Amino acid sequence: MSPLITADALADLIAAGQPVRILDVRWRLDRPDGRAEYRAGHIPTAVYVDLDRELAGRGEPTDGRHPLPSIAELGEAARRWGIDDGDTVVVYDDLSSFAAARAWWLLTDAGIADVRILDGALSGWTAAGHPLEEGSVVPVPGTVTLRRGILPRLTMAAAAALPERGVLLDVRSEERYRGDSEPIDPRAGHIPGALNAPTGGNVDAEGRFLDPAALRERFAALGVTDGAPVGVYCGSGVTAAHTAFALTLAGYQPHLYPGSWSQWSNHPDRPVALGSQPGGRS
Incomplete structure (x- = not known):
């Protein structure tokens, strides 16, 4: 089963009364709180998810800007969103699924068997002619x-060693x-050896x-093969999940550096x- 779902397929699940929990994960660096946009119009039954507070933990700067939440914190949030064991969970945002992928990665990593990203995000839903509702869902x-x-992940030391x-x-x-x-972030540049x-x-x-x-063609051109590990990182671990999802679609098993x-x-x-260049100059 593909971890992607189309707008029409989601609409069919809702109409059929299937146990599906829809999560609205609107977030971006310049406007991290997407509640106002959510209340103005969201997919019917969707629950708003606060990425900064519910999809990230708290830590020191040396832990990164969006450390993974503890499993206890994530479990409390998931139950607050109304998720039961066996539910299909569909996640979306309004920015090409960059933020929604964080929810996909965390919930898949936490053992939810059927987590899907709405292909085309919110604009894909409206472009297909499906309605929005206002207000908040509790x-x-x-x-x-x-x-x-x-899901596999990388520590800082493992990320350093991976290019070898x-x-x-x-x-x-x-x-x-x-x-x-x-x-x-405090310093500019990239991890030596990263592409x-x-x-x-x-x-x-x-x-x-x-x-x-x-x-698969895109990643193969970067040297990704089935026989060697591939890791991904970004600024704070959010959009890296997007590429982890894309690698998964392409048939690879990516390691995320949170x-x-x-x-x-x-x-x-x-x-x-x-x-x-990957090695660059220090």
Whole structure:
């Protein structure tokens, strides 16, 4: 079963009364709180999810800007969203699924068997002619039980070592990868040995994921193979989940580095590469 779902297929699930929980994960760096947009219009029955508070934990700068929440915190949030064991969970946002992918990764990693991303995000839903509803949805609390560790991940040390035996993808913009500028984190540049693969290359102009064959071609051109590990990181571990999802669609088993550049750059002992080449110049 594909971890993607079309707007029409989601509408059919809702109409059939299937046990589906829809999560609205609207978030972006310049406007992290998407509640106002959610209340103005969301997919019927969708519950708003606060990425900063519910899909991330709290920690020191050396842990990164969006450390993973504890499994207890995530479980409390999931039950607050109304999720029961056995539910299908559909996640979406209004930005090409960049934020929704964080929810997909966390919930899949926590053992929910059927988590899907709405292809085309919210605009895909409205473009298909489906309605929105206003206000807020407060569901009956769910009873789901979660566990951690289904999906592979990288520690900081493992991310440092990965280029020696596989491929490490930095999915930030080219400017941030090269170290031309760094508007958020303490140091500019990239992890030595990492290759640049900006997240936006996973989707088309309408924000829909490229088909698996096209994604596989994209990643193969970067040296990704079935026989070697592939890891992904971004600024704080959010959009890296988007490329982890794209790699999954393409048939790979990606390792996510949750701390990402925000963790790495807060450790002065970690080397930094600059420029357009993986090794760069320190």
